[in-house]
Amino acid sequence: MATKEDYMENFKIFDPTTEVKEQTIDFVPRPPSLSNLRIGLVENTKFNSDTLLLKIAAILEKQYGAQGHILRSKRTSGSPVDQDVIEEFTAWCDVAVAGIGD
Amino acid sequence: MVPTDFQSSQDETDDLTAAIEMYYSKGWTDGLPVVPPTEKSIGAMIEAGGLESGKEITFIAERQISVTAEKVAINAVLAGCKPEYMPVIVAAIEAIGDPRYNYHGPATSTSGSAVLILVNGPITHDLGINCGGNLFADGWRANATIGRAVRLVMRNVIGTLPGRLDRSSLGHGGKYTFCIAENEEESPWTPVHVERGFHREQSTVTVFAAMAPHQFSNQLSNTAEGVLSTACAHMRISAGVGRGAQYFLVIAGEHMRVIANDGFSKDDIRRFCFEHTQTSHAELKRIHVMPGEIGPEDETRMSHLFPAPEDLIVVAAGGRAGVQSAYIPGWGTRKSSESVTKEIRQP
Numbered sequence: 001m002a003t004k005e006d007y008m009e010n011f012k013i014f015d016p017t018t019e020v021k022e023q024t025i026d027f028v029p030r031p032p033s034l035s036n037l038r039i040g041l042v043e044n045t046k047f048n049s050d051t052l053l054l055k056i057a058a059i060l061e062k063q064y065g066a067q068g069h070i071l072r073s074k075r076t077s078g079s080p081v082d083q084d085v086i087e088e089f090t091a092w093c094d095v096a097v098a099g100i101g102d
Numbered sequence: 103m104v105p106t107d108f109q110s111s112q113d114e115t116d117d118l119t120a121a122i123e124m125y126y127s128k129g130w131t132d133g134l135p136v137v138p139p140t141e142k143s144i145g146a147m148i149e150a151g152g153l154e155s156g157k158e159i160t161f162i163a164e165r166q167i168s169v170t171a172e173k174v175a176i177n178a179v180l181a182g183c184k185p186e187y188m189p190v191i192v193a194a195i196e197a198i199g200d201p202r203y204n205y206h207g208p209a210t211s212t213s214g215s216a217v218l219i220l221v222n223g224p225i226t227h228d229l230g231i232n233c234g235g236n237l238f239a240d241g242w243r244a245n246a247t248i249g250r251a252v253r254l255v256m257r258n259v260i261g262t263l264p265g266r267l268d269r270s271s272l273g274h275g276g277k278y279t280f281c282i283a284e285n286e287e288e289s290p291w292t293p294v295h296v297e298r299g300f301h302r303e304q305s306t307v308t309v310f311a312a313m314a315p316h317q318f319s320n321q322l323s324n325t326a327e328g329v330l331s332t333a334c335a336h337m338r339i340s341a342g343v344g345r346g347a348q349y350f351l352v353i354a355g356e357h358m359r360v361i362a363n364d365g366f367s368k369d370d371i372r373r374f375c376f377e378h379t380q381t382s383h384a385e386l387k388r389i390h391v392m393p394g395e396i397g398p399e400d401e402t403r404m405s406h407l408f409p410a411p412e413d414l415i416v417v418a419a420g421g422r423a424g425v426q427s428a429y430i431p432g433w434g435t436r437k438s439s440e441s442v443t444k445e446i447r448q449p
Contacts, residue, residue: 011114011115011116011117011118011120011121011138012112012113012114012140012141013112013113013114013115013121013124013125013128013138014108014110014112014139014144014176015110015111015112015113015130015176016110016130016173016176016177016180016254016258016259017130017173017258017259017261018167018168018169018170018173018258018259018260020165020166020167020261021166021167021168023166047343047393075437075438076204076207076434076435076437076438077207077434077438078204078206078207078208078210078211078434078438078439079204079207079437079438080164
């Protein structure tokens with residue numbers, strides 16, 4: 001451990017933090033319209049999240065012309081979306097709706 | 103050779119008090135004063151872990167943060183650790199980086215869990231980690247500073263800061279430090295690490311995303327069923343709306359002897375508690391932790407507290423005298439975070 005001499009000679013401050021590695025996320029262009037697009041709904045397992053998402057999907061279909069939806073659940077609210085769901089959405093959906101909160 | 107070639111940026115101050123104040127001003131403490139590190143003390147910490155400065159201890163994917171030995175060592179010195187604690191801290195950091203623990207969930211949730219660190223094996227004696235009286239409280243340097251070091255790594259390295267990444271509504275005192283050992287010497291039961299496939303001579307840490315300990319008392323019963331019935335009554339509705347977490351049950355001296363005298367093993371305790379912490383849907387609806395109207399069938403439809411008997415982690419620890427034990431609810435559900443045990447590797 002540090003001795004008196006260590007401190008007498010040297011009052012250095014060592015940064016205990018770490019910088020986050022920078023990462024770039026590419027977003028797909030926002031569609032100009034939802035007409036005839038298929039909706040993927042990401043349900044986060046919280047109470048009523050499925051109810052809310054299905055109501056959103058109904059509005060998007062009725063008022064904005066979206067063509068159908070699928071709803072898939074995460075394993076838990078604190079987990080990322082499973083890879084097979086991502087692949088299904090990539091293959092089937094044009095846009096996705098996700099959210100957080102209770 | 104003790105490493106001295108560090109990557110961390112450095113600054114200088116005039117004296118020790120100014121150094122402590124600078125750590126405060128940078129937001130690098132948990133609110134308590136820290137021990138300002140020197141090259142020598144950081145190097146000693148890294149050497150005691152048998153590590154190189156740049157060695158990655160874990161990687162937190164959600165934050166894209168690589169937690170290196172150097173940063174762990176700096177935070178361990180800040181926390182007041184002795185160098186020989188470093189292998190325990192390293193194992194705990196590895197464990198919270200394990201996908202089964204799912205760091206991001208419990209670290210960010212409004213539920214406000216802390217990392218409970220249970221140490222098993224011979225290292226508990228070597229380092230003087232308390233497994234007896236005043237178990238969850240003050241007085242033991244190893245308990246106080248190992249848990250604090252892990253929390254400082256979470257804050258300083260991973261960025262788990264209150265109001266930012268850490269959205270705890272209340273949190274609890276265990277977020278300062280939450281480190282205990284199992285009383286293997288006096289326990290009549292198999293230690294947690296042996297239950298999990300390690301040899302008794304190995305040393306391990308088990309991390310658990312834990313809510314605060316809830317103490318219960320029973321000085322009337324002299325049977326295992328009596329004491330455990332009290333425990334179950336306290337635990338039964340403790341989960342609120344979210345049933346399905348793992349639980350710790352920490353059994354202290356007098357209760358330990360009463361339960362063991364009736365021939366109960368840890369498996370017997372788990373089975374008993376699994377059955378006796380069920381609650382009817384009607385009761386859960388009556389106390390408004392389950393949605394919906396109460397139907398006739400709800401009086402007999404039962405919900406388990408934890409997913410399976412093995413999700414109750416039974417630990418023998420606490421004072422020899424006294425009629426108190428404690429249960430500790432886990433965060434979320436077992437699917438969202440589970441306790442993880444890692445071997446402590448000593449160089």
